[in-house]
Amino acid sequence: MRPSVWPIVVLIGDSSQSLSAQRPLSPSSSWIAYLPSDTVENYLKAIYELAQADSRGEAAVGEVAKTLGVTPGSVSSMLKRLHQQRLAKYERYGGVQLTAKGKQTAAAVLRRHGIIETFLVRVLKIDWAEVHEEAERLEHAISDRVLEKLDAFLGHPAFDPHGEAIPDAQGNLRTRREEPLARCTAGQERTVSRVYEPDGALLRLLETHGLVPGAAVNIESVDATTGVVVVGVRGKELLQLSLEKANRVFVAAG
Numbered sequence: 001m002r003p004s005v006w007p008i009v010v011l012i013g014d015s016s017q018s019l020s021a022q023r024p025l026s027p028s029s030s031w032i033a034y035l036p037s038d039t040v041e042n043y044l045k046a047i048y049e050l051a052q053a054d055s056r057g058e059a060a061v062g063e064v065a066k067t068l069g070v071t072p073g074s075v076s077s078m079l080k081r082l083h084q085q086r087l088a089k090y091e092r093y094g095g096v097q098l099t100a101k102g103k104q105t106a107a108a109v110l111r112r113h114g115i116i117e118t119f120l121v122r123v124l125k126i127d128w129a130e131v132h133e134e135a136e137r138l139e140h141a142i143s144d145r146v147l148e149k150l151d152a153f154l155g156h157p158a159f160d161p162h163g164e165a166i167p168d169a170q171g172n173l174r175t176r177r178e179e180p181l182a183r184c185t186a187g188q189e190r191t192v193s194r195v196y197e198p199d200g201a202l203l204r205l206l207e208t209h210g211l212v213p214g215a216a217v218n219i220e221s222v223d224a225t226t227g228v229v230v231v232g233v234r235g236k237e238l239l240q241l242s243l244e245k246a247n248r249v250f251v252a253a254g
């Protein structure tokens, strides 16, 4: 017979909490004490992505605030909470780093996000410029059971429709060498690897010109003085991008 307290522990949680408790990527030992909310998940995801792009593996408080559209003050108080829960390391006036537990939780959220986006685009044929918003909502609600079924159904995709790497069930990411279009030089031939997904207008423009992940692109000119990058995909019209936009499109060699 089960100990009598066990069903009570399960019943006091809401449904998302009991699902969280079953997530395979989550550290199991301290799981009852730590149950992530949507907000915590969004913070961990933002810090994870910012830290990945940083050479010291840190995220600046101001950048976290900008990404999440909140004030630096509210970021500070949340970071203290994440620090107490051993999800992040945060020193006042310093940057923030995720602990192994924080990284694991963030990777689980990114995995749900990427698999959901892939499903929405590939199966439901929803516009790739619109699925990011939808996935932001669904990523907090989907159960592990449905997620793993979806992953198998889609053939275990390693990248989402925008070229973002999807962590595997162990939280590992497939990495690639890539650089923004803005850093390329005229005459180079590259393959589009990833585009900045929250910019829906940019995604629509890129699609019209064939600049989607996997497409071979020629860099026609890069003019630092005028801030204009001209690129082209064979069979499509040339596209002029500002340096700001060209920093949001990533390419790989070959």
Ligand SMILES: [Zn+2]
Pocket: 113, 117, 131, 132, 133, 135, 197
């Ligand atoms: Zn997305």
